[in-house]
Amino acid sequence: MAQDGTGIHPHEGETLDDRINAAKVGDRRALARLLSSIENGEVRFSDSLKESSDWSILALTGPPGVGKSCLLDRLLHEWVDHGLRIAVLAVDPSSPRSGGALLGDRVRMSVVDDEAKKNSVYVRSVATRKTSGSVPLVVRDMACCLLEIGWDKVVIETVGAGQSEVRCAAVADRIVLVEGPARGDGVQAEKAGLLELA
Known part of the structure; x- marks a missing residue:
């Protein structure tokens, strides 16, 4: 489960859910942005x-x-x-x-x-x-x-x-x-x- 720790989204109008859904259907740019958010500490994925x-x-x-x-x-x-x-x-x-x-x-x-x-x-x-x-x-x-x-x-x-x-x-x-x-x-x-x- 993803948790947004800062509310910061580099792409205007793009929510965290938007980014996750785009990554799920194969958008590699959205996936790259999502992983960057995690790497930079902006988003946490709880380890379920x-x-x-x-x-x-x-x-x-x-x-x-x-x-x-x-x-x-x-x-x-x-x-x-x-x-x-x-x-x-x-x-x-x-x-x-x-x-x-x-x-x-x-x-x-x-x-x-x-x-x-x-x-x-x-x-x-x-x-x-x-x-x-x-x-x-x-x-x-x-x-x-x-x-x-x-x-x-x-x-x-x-x-x-x-x-x-x-x-x-x-x-x-x-x-x-x-x-x-x-x-x-x-x-x-x-x-x-x-x-x-x-």
């Missing part, structure tokens, strides 16, 4: 989604450069081939100096350039801004919004995460930890932290 076993909100995490975006691209192709509509919230780190972010994960997602599949995939980049950690907590609200308006699953691709980074457990129903070869021994695999949650 109970923990489920169907991986409705999935976090894809792992060290920088391990291949999260490439793996996600292959998963998106498979899911779309099975008739699913998937939304991706791709989290990119903000610069500690400029505050800006590259927001470039979608470059590796060939599925968005596939004419037969791109309408079944929605990719939204999210900057960490001043958040300490691999994922800002506001993405949970954004994911709940996407599910409520009709997307089948939401994948949150985090920034490169370390062993102790468990924040993604607060925003996702399930966690997939992507690891590369030759990254530690058996003792490393037994250590507590993110591996316990994946």
